[in-house]
Amino acid sequence: MAHTYNPYENMLAVLEEAAGKLGLCRNDYVALRTAEREMIVSVPVVMDDGRTEVFQGYRVQHCSTRGPYKGGVRFHPDADLDEVKALAAWMTWKCAVVNIPYGGAKGGIRVDPSKLSINELTRMTKRYVAQILPLIGPEQDIPAPDLNTDGQVMAWMMDAYSMLKGYSVPAVVTGKPLEIGGSLGRMEATGRGATMTLLSYLDKVGKKGPGMTVAVQGFGNVGGTGAKLLAEAGFKVVAINDVDGTLYNPGGIDVHRALDFAHTHGKTLKNYEEPGAKRISAKEFWALPVDILFPAAMENQINEDNAPAIKAGIILEGANGPTTVEADAILNAKGVAIIPDILANAGGVVVSYFEWVQNLEAFTWEEDEVNHKLAQIMEKAFAEVWRVSTEKKVPLRMAAYMVALDRVVKARKLRGIFP
Numbered sequence: 387m388a389h390t391y392n393p394y395e396n397m398l399a400v401l402e403e404a405a406g407k408l409g410l411c412r413n414d415y416v417a418l419r420t421a422e423r424e425m426i427v428s429v430p431v432v433m434d435d436g437r438t439e440v441f442q443g444y445r446v447q448h449c450s451t452r453g454p455y456k457g458g459v460r461f462h463p464d465a466d467l468d469e470v471k472a473l474a475a476w477m478t479w480k481c482a483v484v485n486i487p488y489g490g491a492k493g494g495i496r497v498d499p500s501k502l503s504i505n506e507l508t509r510m511t512k513r514y515v516a517q518i519l520p521l522i523g524p525e526q527d528i529p530a531p532d533l534n535t536d537g538q539v540m541a542w543m544m545d546a547y548s549m550l551k552g553y554s555v556p557a558v559v560t561g562k563p564l565e566i567g568g569s570l571g572r573m574e575a576t577g578r579g580a581t582m583t584l585l586s587y588l589d590k591v592g593k594k595g596p597g598m599t600v601a602v603q604g605f606g607n608v609g610g611t612g613a614k615l616l617a618e619a620g621f622k623v624v625a626i627n628d629v630d631g632t633l634y635n636p637g638g639i640d641v642h643r644a645l646d647f648a649h650t651h652g653k654t655l656k657n658y659e660e661p662g663a664k665r666i667s668a669k670e671f672w673a674l675p676v677d678i679l680f681p682a683a684m685e686n687q688i689n690e691d692n693a694p695a696i697k698a699g700i701i702l703e704g705a706n707g708p709t710t711v712e713a714d715a716i717l718n719a720k721g722v723a724i725i726p727d728i729l730a731n732a733g734g735v736v737v738s739y740f741e742w743v744q745n746l747e748a749f750t751w752e753e754d755e756v757n758h759k760l761a762q763i764m765e766k767a768f769a770e771v772w773r774v775s776t777e778k779k780v781p782l783r784m785a786a787y788m789v790a791l792d793r794v795v796k797a798r799k800l801r802g803i804f805p
């Protein structure tokens with residue numbers, strides 16, 4: 387049985403190890419062990435039946451050394467301060483590893499959004515914006531979508547912020563619909579960045595992607611789009627695990643068909659069928675004899691309970707923090723290559739950055755330009771992480787943290803500690 391999991395402790399353990407490997411002294415990084423600001427807000431909502439429900443919301447700003455705070459907002463019944471703190475810190479490392487000029491933040495509301503009507507969700511989102519208003523803004527902190535939030539939620543956030551300011555401020559959030567200043571390519575960016583990073587890795591180790599088998603956990607924006615792009619690149623997606631169960635088709639799942647089904651059936655594959663596909667248990671899912679596991683749901687999914695049974699040689703982390711420190715050690719000892727979250731799923735925030743730049747310039751870019759610039763950034767980041775990994779003989783996760791921490795610490799030294 388896995389012992390109690392705390393995502394923030396998990397983050398700190400990796401941070402400490404990276405600081406040790408970089409030879410940093412405690413003064414260099416001790417301030418990065420805590421978030422710069424943590425805000426807990428109460429979000430009262432008048433429900434459709436007239437009752438008032440009060441939800442708890444959070445916005446945590448971990449570090450602003452390299453630029454404005456940046457990071458998503460999630461709606462989830464398990465969201466709590468430790469989770470949001472860990473996610474905020476991961477955004478700091480993510481933005482640093484791909485070298486975009488942001489610090490890290492994250493927000494969340496402890497709620498099961500599937501239980502709210504569209505009007506209740508709208509009111510909750512807008513009230514949350516009003517509550518965190520002093521913290522956010524295009525030069526301050528720029529939210530984006532995360533688990534169970536999407537372009538529509540960003541549109542409500544942008545509207546609430548703009549109404550409270552008295553003028554339209556598209557650059558306050560990213561991941562918006564195109565009609566109100568979203569960027570071409572943003573929807574697919576996380577999946578695209580993950581696919582690019584996997585291909586960069588395979589190239590380094592002399593393997594070819596086409597024909598390799600993939601098992602995906604999560605079929606939302608990251609898992610769904612990622613699976614689609616991987617299938618288009620010639621990989622064979624043989625299993626999809628979502629909240630309602632696991633679909634396994636050794637002959638390869640028709641990902642486009644499955645996506646169409648999920649879009650029209652409440653975002654799940656619950657009643658989806660196709661020739662050759664069967665249902666398997668979650669335990670069987672993790673132990674599938676596949677080449678690549680693509681966890682794209684949430685944290686703490688690969689832990690000491692299921693890590694020993696994993697047969698995949700490569701783990702591509704689409705989610706934030708899917709692998710615990712304990713599981714990491716088990717997998718590293720088995721020689722499994724883990725392409726870490728802060729690198730593998732950074733495509734989303736990279737195109738968020740492009741969206742913000744386009745909003746500030748009041749100018750739009752073509753999709754080719756977005757994808758080309760994304761590829762440049764992802765390839766450069768991968769090359770840097772790969773170099774540190776081979777030079778220092780450390781796994782890719784440690785190398786990514788070392789690259790990120792080194793950048794943040796150098797920036798901190800240049801700025802000094804105020805006053």
Ligand code: GLU
Pocket residue numbers: 456457458459480528529530531532533560561706731732734735736738
């Ligand atoms: N929520 C995404 C992430 O975890 C995107 C964040 C953003 O675009 O700011 O990376």
